[in-house]
Every structure is written in C-alpha cells, then in structure tokens.
Amino acid sequence: DGGITQSPKYLFRKEGQNVTLSCEQNLNHDAMYWYRQDPGQGLRLIYYSQIVNDFQKGDIAEGYSVSREKKESFPLTVTSAQKNPTAFYLCASSIQGARDYGYTFGSGTRLTVV
Amino acid sequence: AQSVTQPDIHITVSEGASLELRCNYSYGATPYLFWYVQSPGQGLQLLLKYFSGDTLVQGIKGFEAEFKRSQSSFNLRKPSVHWSDAAEYFCAAATSGTYKYIFGTGTRLKVLA
Numbered sequence: 001d002g003g004i005t006q007s008p009k010y011l012f013r014k015e016g017q018n019v020t021l022s023c024e025q026n027l028n029h030d031a032m033y034w035y036r037q038d039p040g041q042g043l044r045l046i047y048y049s050q051i052v053n054d055f056q057k058g059d060i061a062e063g064y065s066v067s068r069e070k071k072e073s074f075p076l077t078v079t080s081a082q083k084n085p086t087a088f089y090l091c092a093s094s095i096q097g098a099r100d101y102g103y104t105f106g107s108g109t110r111l112t113v114v
Numbered sequence: 115a116q117s118v119t120q121p122d123i124h125i126t127v128s129e130g131a132s133l134e135l136r137c138n139y140s141y142g143a144t145p146y147l148f149w150y151v152q153s154p155g156q157g158l159q160l161l162l163k164y165f166s167g168d169t170l171v172q173g174i175k176g177f178e179a180e181f182k183r184s185q186s187s188f189n190l191r192k193p194s195v196h197w198s199d200a201a202e203y204f205c206a207a208a209t210s211g212t213y214k215y216i217f218g219t220g221t222r223l224k225v226l227a
Contacts, residue, residue: 042217
C-alpha cells in the first residue's frame with residue numbers, strides 16, 4: 001500500500017544536538033511538506049518542496065533545515081539553533097497542487113528535548 | 115491576512131447526538147476548503163473537501179460540510195456521533211496557485227457514552 005512513513009515515532013534530543021527526522025513516501029507525489037504541531041496552535045508550516053532539489057521556507061523555518069535529493073524522501077533536521085524543538089512533527093505529501101487533492105499525512109514524530 | 119478560525123477549542127457531545135463543528139475563513143477570494151481528522155498521536159486524515167459547485171459536500175465516516183459564502187463558513191456536521199469519532203478536527207484552506215494550506219487551530223471532540 002502506498003503511503004508516507006515517518007521515523008522514528010519518538011525521538012529524544014539533548015541540548016545542543018542536531019537530530020534528523022525521516023520522511024519517505026511511495027505515492028509518487030511531487031510535493032512534500034513539514035509541519036510542526038503544538039497544543040492549541042494547530043499546524044505550522046516549516047518547509048515545503050515542490051520538486052526534487054528545490055524547497056522553500058514556510059512560516060517557522062528558523063532552526064530547521066531540509067533536503068530533497070530524491071522524490072521519495074524529504075528529511076528534516078532540527079538544529080541546535082531551534083530553541084524550543086519539543087513538538088509533534090508531521091510530514092505530508094501531495095500531487096502537484098494540494099488545493100486539488102489534499103494532503104496525505106504521515107503518522108508523525110514526537111520530538112522531546114531532554 | 116488570510117486566516118482560518120475554529121472558534122471552539124473543545125466540544126463534548128453524547129453518543130448518538132448530532133454534531134456541528136464551526137469553521138470560518140478570511141480570504142480575498144473563496145478558497146478551497148478541507149476538513150481533516152486526527153486521532154491521538156497520529157497523522158491527519160482527509161474527511162472531505164470543497165472546491166466549487168454544490169455547497170453541501172459529503173465525506174467519509176458519515177460526515178458532511180456546508181459551504182456558506184455569505185457567512186465565510188464551512189461547518190462540519192454529523193447526524194449521529196459514534197464514540198469512535200472522538201478526535202481532533204482541523205479545518206484548512208488553500209487558494210489557487212499555492213501549495214500551502216492554512217490550518218485552523220483545531221477542535222477537540224469528546225464523546226460521552
């Protein structure tokens with residue numbers, strides 16, 4: 001079955017560490033997205049990519065980095081510059097034009113700073 | 115600025131009762147509108163979407179939503195709620211030429227047995 005796989009499901013980070021969250025899709029979708037979810041704040045866009053080797057900052061990109069070397073993969077790195085990284089991170093993908101078909105979401109990664 | 119508002123943070127209903135979750139949007143033109151559902155610790159699942167045409171749209175799991183241009187609203191409804199409907203519901207909007215959604219802050223639904 002096609003879908004989006006996020007790993008790991010739970011991730012713990014020490015102060016000052018960089019960590020990378022994995023997102024892989026086998027839906028042949030062109031566009032991929034990273035959202036951050038905090039209680040009471042809904043979903044906020046971190047980065048998105050419409051095609052391979054191209055990506056754009058979202059609303060809260062500071063302290064994060066991404067790459068899109070393959071169509072199937074869109075990893076997110078949470079750097080030590082992100083001062084409050086504890087959150088639930090959701091990856092999504094869409095056929096070109098999310099407005100037409102909607103997003104397919106992964107099951108998320110919960111990141112906790114220890 | 116474009117925005118999506120879900121005025122109810124929490125809603126509690128009894129099993130078998132009807133449900134209406136509110137969503138209002140602020141856009142220059144009518145956006146494409148969506149409702150998603152999220153179970154605890156999971157990703158979001160698309161319930162239904164509105165692009166144009168019939169203002170009453172049917173979705174999965176027995177949900178429907180009505181688009182009202184005059185009220186800038188896209189409320190989600192279900193005639194009879196089941197205990198398994200307990201989850202968080204998000205309204206979202208997107209406009210032509212964009213790959214990005216704007217999400218509301220969500221409404222958490224609790225269902226009483």
